[in-house]
Amino acid sequence: MKDSIIRGIKFIGLGFLEPLIRLINKEEPKKNTKEVMRKIVAPIASVFIFIGLWQLGSSSLYNKEAAYKIEAATRNQGEEAAAKLKACMESGDSNCQPNTLPSPAQVYAAYQVLLEDHKQISADKKAFAEKTFEMNKKRVAQGKRAITYTGRPSFVDQIKTSLKTVFAGFLLALFIAVPIGIVLGLSKTLRGSINWIIQIFKPVSPVVWLLLVFMIVKTLTKNSDSDSSFIISFISVGLCSMWATLVNTAMGVSSVNTDYINVAKVLRLRPLQKIFKVILPASLPLIFTGLRITLSVAWMVLIAIELLAQSPGLGSFVWEEFQNGAMDSNSKIIVAMFVIGFIGFALDRIMLFIQNLVSFEKETI
Amino acid sequence: MAILELRNIYKTYNPTKEDKGEILDNINLSIEEGEFVAIVGFSGSGKTTLVNLINGLLKPTEGEVIFKGKPVEDTSHERGVIFQNYSLLPWLTVYQNIDMAIQEAFPKASKQEKDVRVKEHVEMVGLTHALNKYPKELSGGMRQRVSVARALSMNPEMIIMDEPLGALDALTRGNLQDEILKIWEVNKRTALLITNDVDEAMYMADRIIPLKPGPNATLGPEFKINIERPRNKTALNDNEEYKKTRLEIIEYLMDLGEQQAAKSTSSYELPDLQPKDFRWDAN
Structure with missing residues (x-):
């Protein structure tokens, strides 16, 4: 059973999970713990370090861009406009955010927006297909081209x-x-x-x-x-x-x-x-x-x-x-x-x- | 009439260059039908080149290789070859490896005949249980047996063995020697064995010919082994004739080796190096 699982995961290229399976089966705990650390824990840790560095980088870029924007507003429109802009930025309003490298959280949010958007569009498509089903049948029977969805x-x-x-x-x-x-x-x-x-x-x-x-x-x-x-x-x-x-x-x-x-x-x-x-x-x-x-x-x-x-x-x-x-x-x-x-x-x-x-x-x- | 004849063979790999690097020179050999001949030589003396000339993979620079009265132009199914490194195709099973040879040698045979022939030869070398295994799943000895079966399955008139047992351990080697002899004795095909082991050559062959080491390797005087078959390995050790011939061959080869060594040392120039004392208290 265990061996066949290991063979299976190796076959599909997930060989790094092998020590974990062996560890769960209480096989050579010392050696396999070490292997799990090396092959699973360390790579995951590196992902978190990467995200951390990204967060640091994006927030420093954000601050730089924000400081520049406020300074420009002060120079061109006066103190009052600058204060307003600053308040707007701190409130998180998307209209006045500085445009720079997005943080991991923003990227994740964008990912969800895209998914929502996809759901919306596929629902639209489905509705469109249902609506035009009868009509398309007739059109095809008449030798005309069927109407297709041409949305975004x-x-x-x-x-x-x-x-x-x-x-x-x-x-x-x-x-x-x-x-x-x-x-x-x-x-x-x-x-x-x-x-x-x-x-x-x-x-x-x-x-x-x-x-x-x-x-x-x-x-x-x-x-x-x-x-x-x-x-x-x-x-x-x-x-x-x-x-x-x-x-x-x-x-x-x-x-x-x-x-x-x-x-x-x-x-x-x-x-x-x-x-x-x-x-x-x-x-x-x-x-x-x-x-x-x-x-x-x-x-x-x-x-x-x-x-x-x-x-x-x-x-x-x-x-x-x-x-x-x-x-x-x-x-x-x-x-x-x-x-x-x-x-x-x-x-x-x-x-x-x-x-x-x-x-x-x-x-x- | 001799089945195989080598006439004044001369072989070099770069005939135009100043340093020709001759491999073989003045090789003359004649093998009778049904005879078992062994050629014994040091490693690097051009044994494999000689084999490739006979099986048709190489052509001599000068001289002729005559097989059954006709000069050898190319490889042929009439001469089966057993290579030192088995040369099985790793992506084919035992069955497929042998089947490939049979497909080529008997293109007109029916599917069933071919199938029977493959199985017959696998059985002959005792590997029926491994019929559908891949070469990498087999031991060295088993692989060489497949190679033997493949060579014999084409029903060649002559078998050429290029150090077939060179890479095997002593025990497997002994077993395979017996098996090859047993198969050979059934229909007495002509056999040529290339080896670096005098005992192996004496146990298996009718005639032993030493190959003097290259460059310019040439064949030495032949030694006849007049011992009745089937030979018994343990009894051989007490056979006076065997002992005498063995001593002669080994002395001959040792002499050759010494001559070679004497020739080669003279050309070295030793560097002018003095030992130096690196110990702490030396300075």
């Missing part, structure tokens, strides 16, 4: 859009980079002749990729009404992120252990058999390392690309909040930052999980 997307909707974009971009990178990487890995001549393209395009900034893709897609989608901003952003994400997989696949395929290659030769495996039974399995660990880098790069550049391509998603959310300049905009941006971070982390874990599922070598980091 909620924060959660933005996350979903972003995930969709990053997933499409990742798949594009996978289907371009892995086959090309295998071919490059197998042929020294090709590797040598294409190397310059890889070396030149690898360091190109996401922004430039976006512009390049924009130039091409704009022309290609001239006469169709498809969602070109989505197409542009996912293709850019794919192109930016595929290089790590391409390079790693080529390297993995070209550096397969000579013992395995000798076996393939001695058994006289046919070329396809050799690729699928020997070379690919042997280079899977490196291919997956590449895919993991690709996914994290894809998620990282996604924000910048959405921001520029005007395609909906977390990137445009962040940008709109920044432009918006409302009182809790800064807090919402920080919420988005954490959400981006957590999703990036989760995506990497999922990749690790898949890697352990298909690869003969187990990796733990």
Whole structure:
């Protein structure tokens, strides 16, 4: 029972809980207490220290900004206005708060606002769907287009859009980079002749990729009404992120252990058999390392690309909040930052999980 | 007629450079069908290069490797190879590892025939219980048995063993020697064993040929082992013939080793170092 639980949590990447489970089962208490301290208590403590430092930093920035505002008011509008402003700030009225790094509490509040907002919007959507259900049925029967909800997307909707974009971009990178990487890995001549393209395009900034893709897609989608901003952003994400997989696949395929290659030769495996039974399995660990880098790069550049391509998603959310300049905009941006971070982390874990599922070598980091 | 012939083999890895770094030079060898030949040599004397020339992984710079009257151009199913480091594919089970060889060697056989053949060979090396295990779950000896089964499953006319037992402990080694001999005696395939263990070579082979250490490794005079099979390890120790031949081989190899050592020391120049006293009271 206990062992199977431990195996289970290790499998899904939560191996750090192992000493806690062993401790609960009264197994080697001394050693496991130490392990719990090291693997669970210390990381949690570091989170609190981080929040504490953040609180200190934000309050000192707040004070600086407030002092500056009051001073400016004194200079421009006189003592009375300054006193009023100060009273307003102390009352906590959101209209006169200084605009600076938000504190953890403000960020948490913004998070709840966003959740409320999401509930509100999904309720609206549901109501809208119910209301238009009958009418849409008729419209479809008449061959007209159904009426869809066109209201503002909620924060959660933005996350979903972003995930969709990053997933499409990742798949594009996978289907371009892995086959090309295998071919490059197998042929020294090709590797040598294409190397310059890889070396030149690898360091190109996401922004430039976006512009390049924009130039091409704009022309290609001239006469169709498809969602070109989505197409542009996912293709850019794919192109930016595929290089790590391409390079790693080529390297993995070209550096397969000579013992395995000798076996393939001695058994006289046919070329396809050799690729699928020997070379690919042997280079899977490196291919997956590449895919993991690709996914994290894809998620990282996604924000910048959405921001520029005007395609909906977390990137445009962040940008709109920044432009918006409302009182809790800064807090919402920080919420988005954490959400981006957590999703990036989760995506990497999922990749690790898949890697352990298909690869003969187990990796733990 | 000899099944395998090496004619004036010369092998170097960088033929164009000044320092050629010759590996093998002037190798001549002829192995009869059904014979069990052992080549004994020091580590680093070019044994693996010789094996790779015979199995077709490498080509000689000069000279010819003739197998059944035809020059060896590439690897072949007729020559089964057992590698020193087992070379099993870690992502395949025992069954799959052997099945892969059979798929290639008998592409026309039915699925069932192939299945039977895999199981037959796994049983031959006594690993039926481990049929669906992965190599990492097996001990070194068991892995080498899988490797033996894989080589034999292709029904080769000759088995080439490159220090097959080199990485095993003494007890496992002894057992596997017996097993390989037993399998060999059933249908008397031609066998070539490369080893660094004189006793192993004497116990298993009909003929022993020492490989003089490289660079420019070449084969020494052969020693015939005229001891009846099946041989008994304990009885061998009292066999006069065995003792005599063993002494001859070992003396020959020791002489070679000494010559080698004498050659190599002359080129060192010792640095001019004087011991210094670092104790407290020295200053």
